[in-house]
Amino acid sequence: MxxxxxxxxxxxxxxxxxxxxxxxxxYTPQREQIFKEIITTxxxxxxxxxxxxxxxxxxxxxxxxxxxxLNIMKELGFVEEVIKIKNKTIYEISIKEHHDHLICTxxxxxxxxxxxxxxxxxxxxxxxxxxxxxxxRLEIFGLCDTCQNTNHQQS
Amino acid sequence: MxxxxxxxxxxxxxxxxxxxxxxxxxYTPQREQIFKEIITTxxxxxxxxxxxxxxxxxxxxxxxxxxxxLNIMKELGFVEEVIKIKNKTIYEISIKEHHDHLICTxxxxxxxxxxxxxxxxxxxxxxxxxxxxxxxRLEIFGLCDTCQNTNHQQS
DNA sequence: CTTTGTGCAAAGATTTTGCATTGCG
DNA sequence: CGCAATGCAAAATCTTTGCACAAAG
Numbered sequence: 415m416x417x418x419x420x421x422x423x424x425x426x427x428x429x430x431x432x433x434x435x436x437x438x439x440x441y442t443p444q445r446e447q448i449f450k451e452i453i454t455t456x457x458x459x460x461x462x463x464x465x466x467x468x469x470x471x472x473x474x475x476x477x478x479x480x481x482x483x484l485n486i487m488k489e490l491g492f493v494e495e496v497i498k499i500k501n502k503t504i505y506e507i508s509i510k511e512h513h514d515h516l517i518c519t520x521x522x523x524x525x526x527x528x529x530x531x532x533x534x535x536x537x538x539x540x541x542x543x544x545x546x547x548x549x550x551r552l553e554i555f556g557l558c559d560t561c562q563n564t565n566h567q568q569s
Numbered sequence: 570m571x572x573x574x575x576x577x578x579x580x581x582x583x584x585x586x587x588x589x590x591x592x593x594x595x596y597t598p599q600r601e602q603i604f605k606e607i608i609t610t611x612x613x614x615x616x617x618x619x620x621x622x623x624x625x626x627x628x629x630x631x632x633x634x635x636x637x638x639l640n641i642m643k644e645l646g647f648v649e650e651v652i653k654i655k656n657k658t659i660y661e662i663s664i665k666e667h668h669d670h671l672i673c674t675x676x677x678x679x680x681x682x683x684x685x686x687x688x689x690x691x692x693x694x695x696x697x698x699x700x701x702x703x704x705x706r707l708e709i710f711g712l713c714d715t716c717q718n719t720n721h722q723q724s
Numbered sequence: 725c726t727t728t729g730t731g732c733a734a735a736g737a738t739t740t741t742g743c744a745t746t747g748c749g
Numbered sequence: 750c751g752c753a754a755t756g757c758a759a760a761a762t763c764t765t766t767g768c769a770c771a772a773a774g
Contacts, residue, residue, distance in 0.1 A: 544714040559699035
């Protein structure tokens with residue numbers, strides 16, 4: 415499992431590199447590192463966090479470059495639409511295998527799950543509205559097993 | 570149907586008024602009008618749009634007041650921040666019956682839909698994880714009917 | 725009347741952009 | 750080497766805040 419995950423990441427990196435070059439763009443250390451950081455990140459990430467992480471790796475990078483690179487990645491389809499929480503823009507990888515989230519409102523734990531039923535449901539709904547789906551995000555908020563049994567307060 | 574909807578709106582306004590006063594805050598024309606505008610708005614709204622609509626009603630209001638009022642409403646649980654698209658924060662009333670969203674990544678249009686199936690699916694998934702659901706958010710991103718037929722570029 | 729709310733303008737925060745310089749191809 | 754990419758700082762947006770005045774209770 416671990417091996418295949420690393421393999422996937424390597425393949426993704428190659429895919430990204432090819433996509434960048436195909437578009438007539440240049441493959442710079444900044445772009446590579448930003449992409450690596452993204453595929454390493456399990457969940458969501460923010461700009462500021464990204465800038466710091468890249469710099470820790472001793473790759474000089476400016477905020478501007480991160481913004482510009484993320485826009486390119488969006489165009490290329492490697493990261494998804496942004497959401498905003500509390501004045502912070504959050505990006506998410508669109509390449510990893512799709513999953514959704516159970517989010518515990520008490521302890522903040524995020525559980526990932528996959529369900530084929532959702533995909534079917536999505537198609538059903540979209541056809542009703544003549545909507546062409548590209549991807550979705552389902553978040554279920556509530557209490558995780560642990561929090562149900564210890565403490566019922568909800569933030 | 571229409572009658573009961575108006576009734577609901579009236580009830581909501583009363584509820585809001587009570588909530589504001591209960592919190593020791595004052596019930597001003599601006600606050601009332603902002604709230605009315607929100608419950609009238611079927612879908613989602615943005616700050617700038619809100620400011621203009623209120624002013625058209627000849628109620629003087631500043632952007633600052635709208636921001637401040639929305640924050641109060643958030644605290645009171647009457648509105649939620651939904652998403653951010655292209656630097657614009659979109660709010661939504663949180664009191665209306667539950668629904669989910671189809672979001673067009675090309676024109677930004679938001680279509681609401683309801684599906685009983687999702688509720689069932691939610692219960693099914695949650696029982697697998699011993700998770701106690703409180704509410705969920707499902708967003709399907711893609712292209713709306715219009716954008717599929719006019720132009721395939723995405724931003 | 726007292727205290728909170730509003731408007732304005734200035735300050736903050738986040739994202740974009742122009743321009744000189746760097747460096748990929 | 751030529752042209753795109755980067756970094757910096759300034760500009761553009763969006764949101765919050767301090768202060769004086771207005772107004773709810």
